[in-house]
Structure formats: C-alpha cells, structure tokens
Amino acid sequence: MVMHGATHPVIRTPDQRIRVFVSSTLRELADERAAVKSAIERLRLAPVMFELGARPHPPRELYRSYLSQSDVFIGIYGSSYGWVAPDEEVSGLEDEYNLAPRAMPKLIYVKASDQRDERLAGLIARIQADDTAAYLHFVTASDLEDQVAGDLAMLLAERFDESRRADDSEPTDAGASLVGKVPVPYTTTIGRDADVEAVRTLLSRGTDRVVSLIGPGGIGKSRLAIETALACEDLFPDGVFFVLLEGVLEPGLLLPTIAYYLGIRDNGEAALDERISHALEGRRTLVVLDNFEQIVDAAPALVRLYSVAPTTTFLVTSRIVLRIRGERVYEVPALTTPVGHAPASLDPTTRTAAVALFVDRAQAIDPAFEVTADNARDLADICRALEGLPLAIELAAAKVRILDAAGIAQRLEQSLPLLTAAVRDLPERHRTMRATIDWSVSLLPEHERDLLEDLGVFATRFTLDAVEALGAGRSWDGQALDALAGLVDGSLVKQHEMGGRRVFSLLAIVREYALGRLKARGDADRVRLAHADYYRALVQRVAPDLGGPGQAEAVVRLGLELPNLRAAVRHLVYTDRLDEAGDFAWCLLIYWWISGFFAEVRLWMLELLEKQHEQPITPHTRAVAWFFALWGEMWQRPSEQVVAGLGECVRLFTESGDQDAAAMALAARATARVQLSDPDADKAEGELRDAVVRLRELGNGWAEAITEVSLGRLAWVRGATGDALAHFDRASAVAEAGGDLHTTSVAGNLRSRLNFQLGHIELAEEEFLQTLLVSVRLHYDEGVAYGLEGVCAVAAAHGEAWRAAALAVAAGEIRRRIGIFDVEAFTVHTPYLEILRGRDPQSVAAGEAAGAELTLVEAVQLALPESDFASVADALHGW
CATH class of the missing domain: 3.40.50.450 (Rossmann fold)
Incomplete structure (x- = not known):
C-alpha cells in the first residue's frame, strides 16, 4: 500500500x-x-x-x-x-x-x-x-x-525516518554550492541572440514539455542552452536547474543525476521518480539536461516526469532527437559565415557571427589582432572551411599564437579534405568537427598529444595531482604541468578555480575524441587502471574522516571528486577488478549514505554481480554487492526475501572475518523487518541491540550511533518514549564524542522533537537551535527544515504567531524543494500553530505570506539568535 x-x-x-x-x-x-x-x-x-x-x-x-x-x-x-x-x-x-x-x-x-x-x-x-x-x-x-x-x-x-543525508554539493571559493545552478560562461557568447529568442519563445508558450536543441558536437548546443536558461529566469519563477549529463553513461543514472542537481538525496527509502515529481509538483521550473545523447534510451523517463509535474519544462541538448511525445525539436544552426567567396568585413557591425567569434577568441591571445585588408579573405576562408562550427573556430583561433591567418587557412585547406575523407561514416558537420580536432592536435608536440589522449579517462574535471599520478611510464611523465599549459593554450583543455583549487576539464567532444584515440592505441585499460588506483588511494586517505571530526571536510572533498569516483568504480568493474570495486564501494558507505547515492551504487553492484560468473569474486565482495542491491528494496519493496538476503550478507561478512560489516548488515536486517506488512518488532529490537553491542566493542562509533537512532525510532513508534529518549541520548553522546556531526544532527532533531512533545519546552528549544546550527554547517537541507520547524514550535508555544507562521512556511518550502513527501508523523510545530490561527488569524496569515518570500538564509536568520546566526553566516553564503 x-x-x-x-x-x-x-x-x-x-x-x-x-x-x-x-x-x-x-x-x-x-x-x-x-x-x-x-x-x-x-x-x-x-x-x-x-x-x-x-x-x-x-x-x-x-x-x-x-x-x-x-x-x-x-x-x-x-x-x-x-x-x-x-x-x-x-x-x-x-x-x-x-x-x-x-x-x-x-x-x-x-x-x-x-x-x-x-x-x-x-x-x-x-x-x-x-x-x-x-x-x-x-x-x-x-x-x-x-x-x-x-x-x-x-x-x-x-x-x-530521517536518514536522508547531507548535501555534498560542489563549493566555489566561498564554499557555496554550484550544483543545479546555470553555469556562467567564461567567454562572450557571439551570434546567438536570434536563437536564444527563438528558443525562449518555444519555452514561453508552455505547450511543449521537452524542447530539444539538436546538432553535432561543437555547434554550441550547451552554450545556447546556458544563454537561454539565463534569459528565461523570468518565465520560471520557481527555478532553473542545469543538469550536466556529461560522464553519465548508464541510462539508469538519469534520475539519480537529476535528483542530485535538484538537491534531492537518494537514501533508497522512496522511488526517485516519486521524490523528483513531488519536488517539481506545482512549480513552474525549467530543467536543462545537457549532453543527453549518451543516455538517449532513458528518454521515456522524461515523459513520466513531465506527466506528474506538468508545470515543469525540460530543455535538452543532444546530438540526436529523443523521439518521445511532447518533444519539440530545435535544430541548432551553425554561425553565419561570409557568403560566396566574399572576404570578412572590416566593419565590426557588419561582420558575420563566425568571423566575430574568431576575432574575439584571437584577441584573447593577441589583443592587437584585428580584421585587415590583408587577412580578411583568409579569415573568411577559415570560417567557411569550418562551416561556422563555434568550437572548430575557437580551436583555429587558438593557433594565432603560432600562425597568422594565412598560415591557418593554408594548413586547413591542406588537412581538412584528407581528414574528413577518413571519417566518411559520420554526417558532414560531424566530419568537419572531428577533422578540426585532428588538425589542431596534429600541431601539438608528441608528449602533449599523448597527454590529451590519456586525459580522456577523467570525468568532467581533474586536478594536476591526479594527472601527475597517471604519468608513470608515459611519454609526458615529469612534464605534466608544461604539457597541460600547452593544451590550455590550444583551447583543448579548460582551466578554472573550484573550491579553492585549480581544476582542468575537457569539452565532451574533445574527451570523446581523446578516449577514442587512446582505445585505438590499445592503452585505454592501462590508463583506466592508473586512474582507478589514484582515486582508490585518495578514498583510502579521506574515507576514515567520514565518521569523525573531519566529516564535513571529507564530504566536501569527495563531492569535488564525485565524477571521478564514479568513473573509478566504473573502470574497476569494466576491467574486471571486481573485488577492488566492491572494496571501493564499501569504503565509501558513509559517503553514499550521507550524500544519497545509493541508486547509482546499486547499479554498479548489480553489474558486478552479473560478471561474477565470468570473473569469480570473494564472499566479502558478494556481501557488499548484495547489501547495496538490497538497500532500496528494503525501503521501497520490503519482503521476507529482502530480510533473508540481508541475513545472507551477515553470514558472508562473518565468514569473511569482517565483524564490523556483519554488525551493520545485522542492523539493516532488523530495519528491514520493521518495514514488513507484519513486522516482528521484538525480533527487530533484539537484532538492533545485538548490533549496537557488537559495534561498540569494535569501536565503530558512527554505525553504533546510527543504530541507536534506529532503536530510538522503534521505541517511539511502540510508545516507549522513555526508552526512545535514552537511545537518542546515547546516539548523540557517541556521535558527539566521535565528532560525527551528521548523526549528531539526526539524533538531536529526533530527541528535541520528542522532548517538545513531552512538554520539555525549554530543553527542546536549546536542542532545536543546536541541531539547526549543526545542519547549517553541514549544508544539510533536510536538517535545516527540521530545525526551522522545531524553532517554529517553540515560537508558537510562546505565542509568537507571525514568527511561527513564517518559519513553518519557510520550512515547508525547503521540504517541497528537496522532495520530502514522507513527512514525519510526529511533527511538533503544527498543533500550536493551529491554536494561534484560531486566536490571531491575521498575524498567522501575515507570517505565512512573509514566510513564502523568505530565502533559506533569511529563514535561518529569523530562527536563530543574532550571535548564533553570526557564527554560521559564512556557511550560509551562496544558499
């Protein structure tokens, strides 16, 4: 039911x-x-x-x-x-x-x-x-x-249950989240005003659920999507979200990726399409899905989403049409080039868009570059030869560092026909783009060409340290910094700052090209393994901090590396290092839990289990894979088979000598029992108590605290409020002693609500404020919502009608935004608020109206004393 x-x-x-x-x-x-x-x-x-x-x-x-x-x-x-x-x-x-x-x-x-x-x-x-x-x-x-x-x-x-976990979003220099926000272009967008207006018109009509920007790689689909999204913010008052699908190769990862960019964490407890549809329900939003061609088989999922969230529109970029109902296709045109054999215009106001783009990018390298009578014909020839493809023009413009316009035109005339002839199986503009990359790469020194190909194994972005780790035995070993600089100069690699670090990235089409060359050379598996080894070592260094004082920093660090963590697991499974893939996934259990990535880990583990017939795995790896595979089933489709499966995990972990994992699997089995239609609460409680004892003896404070929380929830459901408080107290004590902020927040929120319901108002108020502060520091949206509701309850109990109402609505907006539809049955703030509504309806109504307009930062400021707010003001920056 x-x-x-x-x-x-x-x-x-x-x-x-x-x-x-x-x-x-x-x-x-x-x-x-x-x-x-x-x-x-x-x-x-x-x-x-x-x-x-x-x-x-x-x-x-x-x-x-x-x-x-x-x-x-x-x-x-x-x-x-x-x-x-x-x-x-x-x-x-x-x-x-x-x-x-x-x-x-x-x-x-x-x-x-x-x-x-x-x-x-x-x-x-x-x-x-x-x-x-x-x-x-x-x-x-x-x-x-x-x-x-x-x-x-x-x-x-x-x-x-409150086990949705903290946001692992990617901080900027100031620590603010970039996840889901429309990226700001690093360079000027040229020649797209008419296209932006045309796509905006399509979106404004509201009759097309999916608008697809279709065209070959390098034609500027992503840039057009960005500019359109920025130009349409007024049409979508409830938000514009940018979902980057680059590096998402499995159709089953579409919904987890959309959820991630919407701020919804997947803890396995509800189907993601339900959470997403709830978060989007009744909201006029635009969701941009960039680089969809890699997972076009997942397109029917969009139909399900827009069917339940009809006020949401999807703007898709893809090389191929999705062919789903509700789709409106917009063919992205190339930039205009000089007609016939005409030269480029010397007048900037009459220049074609392609020439204007070349000049703009060339001037970034040589500020004195300009269209002259001497180079006008060459510039026109370059832009016509490159068919107005923006990326191809940018790659050519980067060569003004070493060639003049005549030299670029001459080499293109010599190389492009030969290169396009070699890839006749591609459509015309695809051939031109591929040939332009080939030409641009051919001008590089050998060690830079080799490095570019090796960079194809990275996902989305990478650091210099990660690149250097791949260098052993490669032609560019010891020259990574200089070689990277050369690729940046050639516009083949981009660089920018993220989280206070210099990071690098490849455009999707360049990454595709590089990986293709690496595979053709027969080196792909070797470099993939080096990539996986680097990130395995990184995880082994960072993961121990996830359960202790370095938790918040570890989550942020892993969040910055998330695309490559995903790629590392994929590389390990793909190259049949299945036991290492299992260890990698298990090592990050706390991270997957806190950040909510169970759906995608489950996908990889199921793939691992399918390969065990060809490549034997250890019992421990089998237990890990089944644990992740059964986690979502435990919540969404509970059954005796799921309980039995987790029992098998307990057995396999025990036989493998991993008593720590066995105790955690035992706690999971107990939780699964509670979900059954005919739950055996006594047996579940016994197993949870057994798990707590084992975990305490093993020194696993994180798992001990989480299991105490589960015992507290079960006791509360059964009406044993005294026992529930005792379990929450122990959970808080263990978590605080270990520096585990996340479990401190979860246990504190539960304990404070129960104390409030029992009439301990002043104690509850102190706890609500403390857990709200912890949740803010963790960037934990759900914890912030619970904290705001708690402060609302106290304000309502004190008769503060306007403030209580404003906080209630602000918390509700957070809940809706992140898709929490399984609202806590034992909510504490609404009873007193309803009483105030009867006594002072005008103040409550005014507060509710004000609350609907509050930002998250303003709501937190309204909830906290001035000194407490000052202590977390920096952490709130960018929310």
Missing part, C-alpha cells in the same frame, strides 16, 4: 499516543471495526470510534472535532453507502471522508462485494483518484486486522 501526500498536523493526546480515526457503517461492518480496533491497539495507538462513547449517528460538528484531533484516517467500506440524515446531501460515511484534512494520511480498505450501493461505488472511485489516499481490498475481518496493523506500522516507521 503506497501512501502519497503529506501528513496531517498532529494534535497530541494526553498520553502522547497517535489517534486513528475509523470511518465505516456501524452495523454492516461491526466485525471489521472490531478487527481494526484490535490492530490499532496492538500498536499502542488510540482508536477514535463513535461506538466508544458517542451516538450511532453523531452530529456533524462532533465528528468534525474528532477528525481535527486525529492523526490518521482509516476508512472501511463494504456494500452500504450508509444513512443520509435529514437536510444532508451525503451520508456520514462520505461526509467524514470529505471533512478529513487533505494532508492527513488516509488508509482505505474495501471489502469484496458482489453488490454495492451506487453512491458508495462512486465514493470509492473518487478515493482511487485521490493521491492523498491509499486503498486495498480485503475479504475477511482477520485479513483486515493484519493488513491494518502492518500498514500503520509501515506508515509510522516511514514518518519517523
């Missing part, structure tokens, strides 16, 4: 139990009502049923009141529509459903029946179309009792 939508504001009962409202016809379904009551009480929840002290046909205001104080709605429907009271248009059965708040979780159970009242059939049909309700058919009361107990346990467990 899948539950969509947000949960209802929780109003606590005196004994702090969750209230479950039960709606049904009293006489027809008496046995079923008794079964549901039993299921609710099995979970120590409070049933709200009219036969428990109310009249058979209660007045509307009474059950409206009961509904307003309930947390979950259960509807049981059989054959009868129920009695319609005088002066009413619907029965109490339908009225109860209508009055249930939209945000309240609704679990609907329909009894098998040959005859059903027509109006009840209509009500059920409406429920089936309601995305805030989940429904299931049943036959007997006994079946119903087990189903309700399982569904309620799963619902509450989902609402308690």
Whole structure:
C-alpha cells in the first residue's frame, strides 16, 4: 500500500499516543471495526470510534472535532453507502471522508462485494483518484486486522525516518554550492541572440514539455542552452536547474543525476521518480539536461516526469532527437559565415557571427589582432572551411599564437579534405568537427598529444595531482604541468578555480575524441587502471574522516571528486577488478549514505554481480554487492526475501572475518523487518541491540550511533518514549564524542522533537537551535527544515504567531524543494500553530505570506539568535 501526500498536523493526546480515526457503517461492518480496533491497539495507538462513547449517528460538528484531533484516517467500506440524515446531501460515511484534512494520511480498505450501493461505488472511485489516499481490498475481518496493523506500522516507521543525508554539493571559493545552478560562461557568447529568442519563445508558450536543441558536437548546443536558461529566469519563477549529463553513461543514472542537481538525496527509502515529481509538483521550473545523447534510451523517463509535474519544462541538448511525445525539436544552426567567396568585413557591425567569434577568441591571445585588408579573405576562408562550427573556430583561433591567418587557412585547406575523407561514416558537420580536432592536435608536440589522449579517462574535471599520478611510464611523465599549459593554450583543455583549487576539464567532444584515440592505441585499460588506483588511494586517505571530526571536510572533498569516483568504480568493474570495486564501494558507505547515492551504487553492484560468473569474486565482495542491491528494496519493496538476503550478507561478512560489516548488515536486517506488512518488532529490537553491542566493542562509533537512532525510532513508534529518549541520548553522546556531526544532527532533531512533545519546552528549544546550527554547517537541507520547524514550535508555544507562521512556511518550502513527501508523523510545530490561527488569524496569515518570500538564509536568520546566526553566516553564503 503506497501512501502519497503529506501528513496531517498532529494534535497530541494526553498520553502522547497517535489517534486513528475509523470511518465505516456501524452495523454492516461491526466485525471489521472490531478487527481494526484490535490492530490499532496492538500498536499502542488510540482508536477514535463513535461506538466508544458517542451516538450511532453523531452530529456533524462532533465528528468534525474528532477528525481535527486525529492523526490518521482509516476508512472501511463494504456494500452500504450508509444513512443520509435529514437536510444532508451525503451520508456520514462520505461526509467524514470529505471533512478529513487533505494532508492527513488516509488508509482505505474495501471489502469484496458482489453488490454495492451506487453512491458508495462512486465514493470509492473518487478515493482511487485521490493521491492523498491509499486503498486495498480485503475479504475477511482477520485479513483486515493484519493488513491494518502492518500498514500503520509501515506508515509510522516511514514518518519517523530521517536518514536522508547531507548535501555534498560542489563549493566555489566561498564554499557555496554550484550544483543545479546555470553555469556562467567564461567567454562572450557571439551570434546567438536570434536563437536564444527563438528558443525562449518555444519555452514561453508552455505547450511543449521537452524542447530539444539538436546538432553535432561543437555547434554550441550547451552554450545556447546556458544563454537561454539565463534569459528565461523570468518565465520560471520557481527555478532553473542545469543538469550536466556529461560522464553519465548508464541510462539508469538519469534520475539519480537529476535528483542530485535538484538537491534531492537518494537514501533508497522512496522511488526517485516519486521524490523528483513531488519536488517539481506545482512549480513552474525549467530543467536543462545537457549532453543527453549518451543516455538517449532513458528518454521515456522524461515523459513520466513531465506527466506528474506538468508545470515543469525540460530543455535538452543532444546530438540526436529523443523521439518521445511532447518533444519539440530545435535544430541548432551553425554561425553565419561570409557568403560566396566574399572576404570578412572590416566593419565590426557588419561582420558575420563566425568571423566575430574568431576575432574575439584571437584577441584573447593577441589583443592587437584585428580584421585587415590583408587577412580578411583568409579569415573568411577559415570560417567557411569550418562551416561556422563555434568550437572548430575557437580551436583555429587558438593557433594565432603560432600562425597568422594565412598560415591557418593554408594548413586547413591542406588537412581538412584528407581528414574528413577518413571519417566518411559520420554526417558532414560531424566530419568537419572531428577533422578540426585532428588538425589542431596534429600541431601539438608528441608528449602533449599523448597527454590529451590519456586525459580522456577523467570525468568532467581533474586536478594536476591526479594527472601527475597517471604519468608513470608515459611519454609526458615529469612534464605534466608544461604539457597541460600547452593544451590550455590550444583551447583543448579548460582551466578554472573550484573550491579553492585549480581544476582542468575537457569539452565532451574533445574527451570523446581523446578516449577514442587512446582505445585505438590499445592503452585505454592501462590508463583506466592508473586512474582507478589514484582515486582508490585518495578514498583510502579521506574515507576514515567520514565518521569523525573531519566529516564535513571529507564530504566536501569527495563531492569535488564525485565524477571521478564514479568513473573509478566504473573502470574497476569494466576491467574486471571486481573485488577492488566492491572494496571501493564499501569504503565509501558513509559517503553514499550521507550524500544519497545509493541508486547509482546499486547499479554498479548489480553489474558486478552479473560478471561474477565470468570473473569469480570473494564472499566479502558478494556481501557488499548484495547489501547495496538490497538497500532500496528494503525501503521501497520490503519482503521476507529482502530480510533473508540481508541475513545472507551477515553470514558472508562473518565468514569473511569482517565483524564490523556483519554488525551493520545485522542492523539493516532488523530495519528491514520493521518495514514488513507484519513486522516482528521484538525480533527487530533484539537484532538492533545485538548490533549496537557488537559495534561498540569494535569501536565503530558512527554505525553504533546510527543504530541507536534506529532503536530510538522503534521505541517511539511502540510508545516507549522513555526508552526512545535514552537511545537518542546515547546516539548523540557517541556521535558527539566521535565528532560525527551528521548523526549528531539526526539524533538531536529526533530527541528535541520528542522532548517538545513531552512538554520539555525549554530543553527542546536549546536542542532545536543546536541541531539547526549543526545542519547549517553541514549544508544539510533536510536538517535545516527540521530545525526551522522545531524553532517554529517553540515560537508558537510562546505565542509568537507571525514568527511561527513564517518559519513553518519557510520550512515547508525547503521540504517541497528537496522532495520530502514522507513527512514525519510526529511533527511538533503544527498543533500550536493551529491554536494561534484560531486566536490571531491575521498575524498567522501575515507570517505565512512573509514566510513564502523568505530565502533559506533569511529563514535561518529569523530562527536563530543574532550571535548564533553570526557564527554560521559564512556557511550560509551562496544558499
């Protein structure tokens, strides 16, 4: 049973139990009502049923009141529509459903029946179309009792879980995130004004869900997409996101990559398309997908996304058409060149775009360069020979460092026909672009040519240290810096600053060219292995910090290297170093957890398992691969098979002598038990306690603290709030002692909410503020949302209507942006806010209006005392 939508504001009962409202016809379904009551009480929840002290046909205001104080709605429907009271248009059965708040979780159970009242059939049909309700058919009361107990346990467990992890976004020099933001071009864009306006017109109509910019490599699709995105920010008030698909080679990685750039972390607990669609729902957004041709088989996923998020538009760059419904194709033209045999214009205002681009790039090298009567014809010939392809023109312009215009034109005239003839299997402009790169590379010294080819194994960007690590035995060994400088001078390699470091990158088409040459030379596997070895060593140095005081810095460092970490795993699997791939993935478990990359790791591990028949793997590697493969299944499709599979991981890890991994797999198996429709909470608790003892003895503080958090959640679900607090206290103590900020934030948020619900307002306030500060330092969006809600609760309890309302809405905006739709069942801020809404509706309304306009930084500033805000102001820069 899948539950969509947000949960209802929780109003606590005196004994702090969750209230479950039960709606049904009293006489027809008496046995079923008794079964549901039993299921609710099995979970120590409070049933709200009219036969428990109310009249058979209660007045509307009474059950409206009961509904307003309930947390979950259960509807049981059989054959009868129920009695319609005088002066009413619907029965109490339908009225109860209508009055249930939209945000309240609704679990609907329909009894098998040959005859059903027509109006009840209509009500059920409406429920089936309601995305805030989940429904299931049943036959007997006994079946119903087990189903309700399982569904309620799963619902509450989902609402308690907070294991989405911190943002590993890529900081700029100031530490701000660049993920998802439209990149700012390093050079002037020339000759694209008309194209930008044409694509903007397509996007503004709102009739095309996908606009595809199609053309060969080097024609300027990415640059046009960037300029269009920047020019369309006013059309998409809810955001423009730029998703770089370069280096994403598996179609299964499309959704994880989109989620990453939207700020959604994949912890495996919900399907990514659900999280993404929830984050985009109702928002007028533009999502740019750059370099889609590598994963064109994933195009149908876009149809699913825009179907559930119809106000979102996708702008795609690709060498080939996607061929999906809703796609509008825009063929990206080449830049205009001088017509016929005409020379380039001496007047800048009448120059063609191709000549203007050549001059602009040439002047970056030689500021005195200009169009003259002597070179005008040569410049025109160059631009015509290169067919107006922007990248080809830039590569040619880079040669003014060593050649004049006549020399460039002469060499192009000699080389291009021969080079294009060698690649006749490509379309015309593809041949020209490939030939231009060939020509440009041919002018390089041999060691620079060799280096360029070796750089093809890197993903997206790389550092000088990484390049030098690949140099052993290569022709350019010991000359990496000078050779890189030569490639930069030739416009084949780009350089820029990121995170305070100098990094280098190749354009996608140049990387493709380089890797192709490397493969043709027979050296690809050798260089891939050197690449993987470098990043394995890097991971071995950085990973130990993930569970301790260096956690935040380690996450940032690994985030900067993420594309190459992905490439390293891919290289290890591709070259059949399967055991090393398993060790690499397991070494980064905490990073995948915190940053939310389980979907893509699962993809690689499944590929690894498929290859084990050709290349034997150790039991430890098999356990690692199955652990990652089962993680998402545990949350999204729990079953006894998943529990058994994790049990097999425990066995394999134990036999391999890795007691630490075995204890973590045991904790995962216990968590899987809780997700089952008929959970064995006692057995799960026993396994979690066993895992905690083992992890403590082994000195794995990170896993011990996380497992204590799981014990606390389970105790809270079972109503044992004292035990829950004790577990959260131990989790916090272990995490703080080890310098584990992330688990400190997770445990602190849970403990502070529970303390607030228990009436410990002042203690909870202190904890809310501390965990909010930790979350800001971690760049942890979800933790910030929880912290804002906590401060909101305290403000509401103190009667600060405007401030509480503003914080509530600001937190809600963060939740929506990052796709958290499995909202915590035990939310703490809304009950008091609802009370204030009744007392001071004007202040609450004004606060809500203001909250909708707050940036994340402004919301944090509103929540924190001035001195605390000053301490995290730098960390907030760029959010």
